[in-house]
Amino acid sequence: MLLQASFDHDAMHQPANANDVLMDAAIKARPAALSLYDEGATIYAQGDKAGPLFLVEFGSVRLCRMTAEGRRQISAFVLPGEVFGFEASGNHAFQAETVDCTGLRLLPPACDAQSARDTLTLALRGLMQAQEHLLVLGRQSAVERVASFLLDLATRQNDDQTVYLPMQRADIADYLGLTFETVSRTIGKLRDMNLIRLASVREIRLLDIEGLKTLCA
Amino acid sequence: MLLQASFDHDAMHQPANANDVLMDAAIKARPAALSLYDEGATIYAQGDKAGPLFLVEFGSVRLCRMTAEGRRQISAFVLPGEVFGFEASGNHAFQAETVDCTGLRLLPPACDAQSARDTLTLALRGLMQAQEHLLVLGRQSAVERVASFLLDLATRQNDDQTVYLPMQRADIADYLGLTFETVSRTIGKLRDMNLIRLASVREIRLLDIEGLKTLCA
């Protein structure tokens, strides 16, 4: 905890989007300690008692669930500046794991009216993202899914040109409802179409954003 | 409005599940008129200004969205006793249409702390349903999807044996991310496996619930 306290909020906080204003307000109102997690750490497991919300300061988190046969579905990736931990019942239906080395700030449950409204806003934002994702999983082809994913990441990382992928191909696959082989092939296809360029395995330059957008249908 | 006022709440309200207590409280706190809609009516369109929430008294509602090519994804069906109309931004991202003749009660936006909490609870319930649905669309086969759908409907209709389908095959298809031909074939397959029996096109008897559950993986 002493180590964690040495992290300075302003230095670590990487603004992602319009969440900032809201979250900064939430933090000022209810400051909390920063917790560090290693890559691949479990923040909470399926069935754990639900409690506080978590704000991602840096790193990234995947929310996932396993089926009986061991198939995995990732319902969302949580990037810096975004919040997770919502539950309808008292227990977590999904598991939260860090994708890479990650810093989280705990947000205690809302008590006053204002923070209840803020929580609602954040929950609704999550609902919208989930519904958006339903569209992808239900009606899009592999190319469309990958293109949507890259554009979404670019937007949320506030960088129109370069996308950094904190997660590996299997994570992307389980998020998009594909196999990792198909993800790899599809990224290759987008590269061959000159829509993207792979600076490295984890860093992708978007060469033709309009082209990618038309692909998403 | 005079006609609508003639509907008696207690007579029309068909409790579906645990929503009841919460919703009854909400209604008592903020009573509202009942609105009638024909089959296939648009309650609000994509882009419409978001406002009140809607409680389904009887009938059913589909929340859907179209892609540029005319593909449709239904994100949820709303059954009696359930609420819809949540939006993160000021405008509706999805369109709400009635599936059959439907009665809705308007719930004005929350103003006090208690109703804000209630709204949050309902929103979180919607978020859970959407995440549950992500699992279906991302990782299940056609048989698993249809089996899950039937079991889900049975639960929400509070009838373990008989499922009544208010919607047609194309609606089920757009909800499950399949074509209506595949839905039809798959229902036929479940019938041939003696897991269900079609009393009519719209009424399905669940003969082997455990068998259906094991199918869902």
Add this chain to the structure above:
DNA sequence: CGACCTGTTGATTCTGCTCAATCAACGTGG
């Protein structure tokens, strides 16, 4: 250096889509 993990690429299989025909239920009008 070798073991291991991640990612890429190839060959084959299979599920579900597309196109198309048929059927049943219903309403309309002669």
Add this chain to the structure above:
DNA sequence: CCACGTTGATTGAGCAGAATCAACAGGTCG
């Protein structure tokens, strides 16, 4: 009453896209 058109559901045949199985390359770490 029946011929006709319409709409929704079912069924069939062939095809396309993604999954599966498998081999291999590049990087990292012991």
